[in-house]
Amino acid sequence: MNGSQVIAESLVQLGVEHIFGIVGIPVIEVADACIARGIKFIGFRNEQSASYAASIYGYLSGKPGVCLTVGGPGVLHALAGVGNAQSNCFPLLLLAGSVDVHNTHKGGFQELDQVAAVTEYTKFAARPSSTDALPFLLEKAYRTAYFGRPGATYVDLPANIIQSKDNDQVSFGVLQRLRNVPAPRSAGDPAKIAEAAALIRASKFPLLVIGKGAAYAKAEPTIRRFQESTNIQFLPTPMGKGVISDSNPGNMSACRSQALKNADVVILVGTRLNWILHYGDAPKYSENTKFIHIDVCAEELGNNAGQAELGILGDASLVIGQLEDVLKGWKSPALAPEIAAKREKNVQNATKKEADHSVPLKYFGVFASIQKTIAEIAKDRKLVIVSEGANTMDNSRSVFGHVEPRTRLDAGTNATMGVGLGYAIAAKAYDPKSLVVAVEGDSAFGFSAIEVETAVRDNLPMVIYVMNNSGIYHGVDPARYTDGQPLPSTALSLDTRYDVLAESLGAKGYFVKNIEELEVATKSAVQSNRVCVINVIIESGKDQKLEFGWMASEKKKEKSKL
Numbered sequence: 001m002n003g004s005q006v007i008a009e010s011l012v013q014l015g016v017e018h019i020f021g022i023v024g025i026p027v028i029e030v031a032d033a034c035i036a037r038g039i040k041f042i043g044f045r046n047e048q049s050a051s052y053a054a055s056i057y058g059y060l061s062g063k064p065g066v067c068l069t070v071g072g073p074g075v076l077h078a079l080a081g082v083g084n085a086q087s088n089c090f091p092l093l094l095l096a097g098s099v100d101v102h103n104t105h106k107g108g109f110q111e112l113d114q115v116a117a118v119t120e121y122t123k124f125a126a127r128p129s130s131t132d133a134l135p136f137l138l139e140k141a142y143r144t145a146y147f148g149r150p151g152a153t154y155v156d157l158p159a160n161i162i163q164s165k166d167n168d169q170v171s172f173g174v175l176q177r178l179r180n181v182p183a184p185r186s187a188g189d190p191a192k193i194a195e196a197a198a199l200i201r202a203s204k205f206p207l208l209v210i211g212k213g214a215a216y217a218k219a220e221p222t223i224r225r226f227q228e229s230t231n232i233q234f235l236p237t238p239m240g241k242g243v244i245s246d247s248n249p250g251n252m253s254a255c256r257s258q259a260l261k262n263a264d265v266v267i268l269v270g271t272r273l274n275w276i277l278h279y280g281d282a283p284k285y286s287e288n289t290k291f292i293h294i295d296v297c298a299e300e301l302g303n304n305a306g307q308a309e310l311g312i313l314g315d316a317s318l319v320i321g322q323l324e325d326v327l328k329g330w331k332s333p334a335l336a337p338e339i340a341a342k343r344e345k346n347v348q349n350a351t352k353k354e355a356d357h358s359v360p361l362k363y364f365g366v367f368a369s370i371q372k373t374i375a376e377i378a379k380d381r382k383l384v385i386v387s388e389g390a391n392t393m394d395n396s397r398s399v400f401g402h403v404e405p406r407t408r409l410d411a412g413t414n415a416t417m418g419v420g421l422g423y424a425i426a427a428k429a430y431d432p433k434s435l436v437v438a439v440e441g442d443s444a445f446g447f448s449a450i451e452v453e454t455a456v457r458d459n460l461p462m463v464i465y466v467m468n469n470s471g472i473y474h475g476v477d478p479a480r481y482t483d484g485q486p487l488p489s490t491a492l493s494l495d496t497r498y499d500v501l502a503e504s505l506g507a508k509g510y511f512v513k514n515i516e517e518l519e520v521a522t523k524s525a526v527q528s529n530r531v532c533v534i535n536v537i538i539e540s541g542k543d544q545k546l547e548f549g550w551m552a553s554e555k556k557k558e559k560s561k562l
């Protein structure tokens, strides 16, 4: 066996089915050896997308996604996905070629101290000293990526090791032991469970906040059962949507601010008190809020406004199961009528916005139309929504209802633009039967538009909507393009034909300006079973102010209304 074959054998033994990457010297043979062993290799056009794809494959499958790149610039590009995986807690194993060990420090081909480069963003990073060490290191890196809090790991593949020959003495025993082993789980400390249950029983408005960690942990059966038996109100984070169906009457998404502000006990499961949850700070929350924080990472407990003594270390499913047992027979108090009324009003308001089909189209009308058309023609298929952008992402989150977990994939913890196409490709590769729909801002799409070719080449049908408002965030008033003043930094060209670009890459393109055209395009695209890009012309935001709910200025404005 040569070194490439040792790597391929190791990955096969670990159960790896897909590799995402871009080849070159010295990893072409590695990819080819993997293909020869039946692993599917998806070749991208930029390592950023490949690394994003591998990481979301890890999130969806619960086992590390594998990314293979060349060294030097390949690793620097893939660092985007490594950092993104680490901050979102997605399991990812990056493998990259590197300079021959004996040429280190000589200015070798694509030389970079890659272990040093990735160390800041990985749980484990190593370079093998010999081919014999590969199975051991690959097992350790693979296991480390998904045991404990998931994250990114790295193994360096020096050219001389890839090209080494006569490795028939290499032992693979260490790999077989990991095959099909799920990540270890622990239950919560019974004393902490009892303390949490007492707080919940005494609470007037307990709120369950469900994060993507709970989705990753596949905790949905337990969390759904717990919610049903207690009637507790819940609020999903963006990627926590669908752990409990949005159609459940306990869904507080439509009045998120009121829920956060008025809850006296907040149970956080698989989510962090970061910017998305306003650090747990008043006035977004009341001063006296008690946070019962359930997480797999002990260091997360007590962060920001969280109370360290109320943290419960453990697996989302096991801990919620324990709470369910202790709280048998307990029912959550009914939602305060004024909050229920506010929620109702907000839902009505949203429904009104969704019915607005005036031209130029607006986000709510477009997303509601897409959702409705898909429900009519593909109601039995699992719908996975990938979304990135600013308004595009925020509005799609409130319009699209999710009934299943792990069906919303978006820019995540660090609001990373450019993940969309990689995520869509990986989601389709992971579950070929699902209907993958990417809802992209025009700026967001631009970060990885060329990966349409990857999806076409690998025959991964999907529908990609580009929300064309010719700009970042709110777009720019078309009059600004001719008034002789410099364009604002958020401007993009007015007449970019993303649909024509897509056609040139082998996809099907649609150009849509009104709701009838949108309906026809959605039907045609879903039924075509091809890669489709629908360029949707929407209203530019003109003079709207840039402001998002999580921004600090919002805090000052916030008055306690209820």
Ligand SMILES: Cc1ncc(C[n+]2csc(CCOP(=O)(O)OP(=O)(O)O)c2C)c(N)n1
Pocket (backbone or CB within 6 Å): 388, 389, 390, 391, 392, 393, 414, 415, 416, 417, 418, 440, 441, 442, 443, 444, 445, 467, 469, 471, 472, 473, 474, 475
């Ligand atoms: C990697 C990265 N670069 C830049 C940004 C800043 N940024 C935030 S949202 C966004 C794009 C928003 O515009 P668009 O995708 O067109 O969506 P819209 O709000 O117009 O619907 C950008 C560039 C970011 N979040 N991530």
Ligand SMILES: *[C@@H]1O[C@H](CO)[C@@H](O)[C@H](O)[C@H]1NC(C)=O
Pocket (backbone or CB within 6 Å): 083, 084, 087, 088, 274, 413, 414
């Ligand atoms: C991203 O998010 C993580 C987790 O909140 C944070 O530690 C990190 O500094 C952020 N930034 C980058 C570039 O990863």
Ligand SMILES: *[C@@H]1O[C@H](CO)[C@@H](O)[C@H](O)[C@H]1NC(C)=O
Pocket (backbone or CB within 6 Å): 002, 003, 004, 005, 029, 162, 163, 164
């Ligand atoms: C390893 O062996 C395979 C099969 O004989 C061959 O195709 C490949 O080129 C070899 N790789 C290297 C790096 O020598």
Ligand SMILES: *[C@@H]1O[C@H](CO)[C@@H](O)[C@H](O)[C@H]1NC(C)=O
Pocket (backbone or CB within 6 Å): 246, 247, 249, 251, 252, 253, 254, 255, 343, 347, 397, 398, 399, 400, 401, 402
């Ligand atoms: C539940 O969630 C969806 C999507 O977030 C939203 O559109 C819907 O109005 C919500 N329902 C209620 C009753 O809040």
Ligand SMILES: *[C@@H]1O[C@H](CO)[C@@H](O)[C@H](O)[C@H]1NC(C)=O
Pocket (backbone or CB within 6 Å): 345, 346, 349
């Ligand atoms: C309803 O929508 C309008 C227009 O989008 C907005 O100005 C108003 O404040 C909303 N009302 C409520 C109760 O959210």
Ligand SMILES: CC(=O)N[C@H]1CO[C@H](CO)[C@@H](O)[C@@H]1O
Pocket (backbone or CB within 6 Å): 360, 468, 469, 470, 475, 478, 494, 495, 496, 497, 537, 538, 539, 540
């Ligand atoms: C090709 C095309 O119609 N582009 C449009 C993109 O969106 C802006 C803002 O609505 C329009 O002005 C452009 O004409």
Ligand SMILES: [Mg+2]
Pocket (backbone or CB within 6 Å): 441, 442, 443, 467, 468, 469, 470, 471, 472, 473, 474, 475
């Ligand atoms: Mg835009």
